[in-house]
Amino acid sequence: MAGSKQKKMNARVDFTPMVDMIMLLVTFFMLCTTLMKPQTMEIVMPSDKEDIDDKSRSQVAESKAITIMIAEDRKLYFFKGKATDDNLEATEYGQDGVRAMLKEANAVAQEKVAELKAKFATQQSSDPKKALEAKEQYKKELSEIRNSEDTPSVIIKPSDKSTYKDLIDLLDEMQICSIGKYVIDKFTPQDQAKIDRLNGK
Amino acid sequence: MGRFKIKKQDTFIDMTPMSDVMVLLLTFFMLTATFVKEEPVKVVTPGSVSEIKIPESNLLTIFVRPDADNKSGKVFMTMDSKEVLGAMADKVLGQITPEERKAFQLAPTFGFSKDLMKSWLNAPAENRNSLLQKEEAGIPCDSANDQLKEWVQAARDAAGDNMRIAIKADQKTPYAVIKNVMNSLRSIHENRYNLITSLKNGEE
Numbered sequence: 001m002a003g004s005k006q007k008k009m010n011a012r013v014d015f016t017p018m019v020d021m022i023m024l025l026v027t028f029f030m031l032c033t034t035l036m037k038p039q040t041m042e043i044v045m046p047s048d049k050e051d052i053d054d055k056s057r058s059q060v061a062e063s064k065a066i067t068i069m070i071a072e073d074r075k076l077y078f079f080k081g082k083a084t085d086d087n088l089e090a091t092e093y094g095q096d097g098v099r100a101m102l103k104e105a106n107a108v109a110q111e112k113v114a115e116l117k118a119k120f121a122t123q124q125s126s127d128p129k130k131a132l133e134a135k136e137q138y139k140k141e142l143s144e145i146r147n148s149e150d151t152p153s154v155i156i157k158p159s160d161k162s163t164y165k166d167l168i169d170l171l172d173e174m175q176i177c178s179i180g181k182y183v184i185d186k187f188t189p190q191d192q193a194k195i196d197r198l199n200g201k
Numbered sequence: 202m203g204r205f206k207i208k209k210q211d212t213f214i215d216m217t218p219m220s221d222v223m224v225l226l227l228t229f230f231m232l233t234a235t236f237v238k239e240e241p242v243k244v245v246t247p248g249s250v251s252e253i254k255i256p257e258s259n260l261l262t263i264f265v266r267p268d269a270d271n272k273s274g275k276v277f278m279t280m281d282s283k284e285v286l287g288a289m290a291d292k293v294l295g296q297i298t299p300e301e302r303k304a305f306q307l308a309p310t311f312g313f314s315k316d317l318m319k320s321w322l323n324a325p326a327e328n329r330n331s332l333l334q335k336e337e338a339g340i341p342c343d344s345a346n347d348q349l350k351e352w353v354q355a356a357r358d359a360a361g362d363n364m365r366i367a368i369k370a371d372q373k374t375p376y377a378v379i380k381n382v383m384n385s386l387r388s389i390h391e392n393r394y395n396l397i398t399s400l401k402n403g404e405e
Contacts, residue, residue: 032237
């Protein structure tokens with residue numbers, strides 16, 4: 001070990017090319033992928049099987065039924081209960097229109113849902129397992145309220161002139177107003193005649 | 202000229218923290234993201250407050266696109282499993298060559314009536330997506346000529362009970378077209394399906 005001068009090695013590695021590469025990859029992934037999955041609405045249409053007898057077919061109690069018709073240009077018409085000559089009313093989309101009407105008709109369930117939400121808001125848990133359990137329980141109780149006896153049944157009748165967006169918006173209102181029982185039905189010429197009569201044509 | 206001793210500045214910047222962060226970002230993107238699916242049929246879905254996510258696999262998607270005049274619409278279809286697509290082609294189209302079958306499986310979306318399907322499959326691969334924009338494209342699904350029914354039935358037979366059906370329609374589509382699609386699904390007792398929407402926020 002006399003005078004052998006050891007050369008000091010530079011231990012630093014140049015990372016610049018690696019950063020370049022990774023930047024490129026990140027840009028690629030950012031541009032070519034989607035993070036958001038599209039939402040969906042689940043819908044169950046009534047079966048048209050002829051062999052179902054009247055008992056198993058869910059009968060809509062006339063007193064609890066609300067029929068909403070979608071006409072062209074996003075105009076809505078509704079009547080409650082049995083169709084008579086003079087109970088058709090016009091309404092519109094939005095907070096003050098159809099939502100206010102449905103919320104009023106479904107006040108009992110709305111109250112229950114609010115209660116349920118308050119109850120589960122206090123039960124927030126940091127444990128993921130418990131949180132999941134609470135969520136399941138919440139969903140179960142929510143669907144019970146939505147399908148209980150005293151919620152109204154809504155019959156939606158979109159006319160051929162309405163658009164898909166109108167239908168989805170109305171289905172959305174069902175969700176907002178916690179209505180579990182709704183069905184999409186055919187828009188008949190009689191319905192059109194009724195609307196025309198209301199508009200004084 | 203006195204002898205100044207200029208201190209040699211180190212121009213070497215330490216890249217280690219930066220590369221750390223970048224690798225983290227990269228891992229995040231790789232793990233969370235899904236690739237954009239190729240969709241030659243462009244639709245703008247309406248927004249809704251629904252928060253149910255769509256299942257990832259075994260999904261039959263029915264696209265509905267309005268025509269330029271917003272009076273009528275066209276129906277297209279896609280399925281994420283190549284095997285099911287092959288089986289559907291065999292069943293609905295009957296006699297097809299292996300090349301046609303392969304072309305059918307590779308197409309991201311299909312939508313032609315049965316008699317036009319063969320010429321579409323024999324078109325060069327790069328033209329196929331642009332052909333879908335043409336006037337004669339679309340699967341017929343009115344009550345007189347309901348081919349959508351056959352396709353869905355074939356898919357159900359091939360994919361089994363776990364297959365989900367989703368309708369992805371443009372928000373301007375007239376309801377008359379949606380009604381036709383719903384009616385043809387109803388006629389083969391497919392009463393449960395998903396309507397694809399995009400997220401709308403603000404209300405509730």
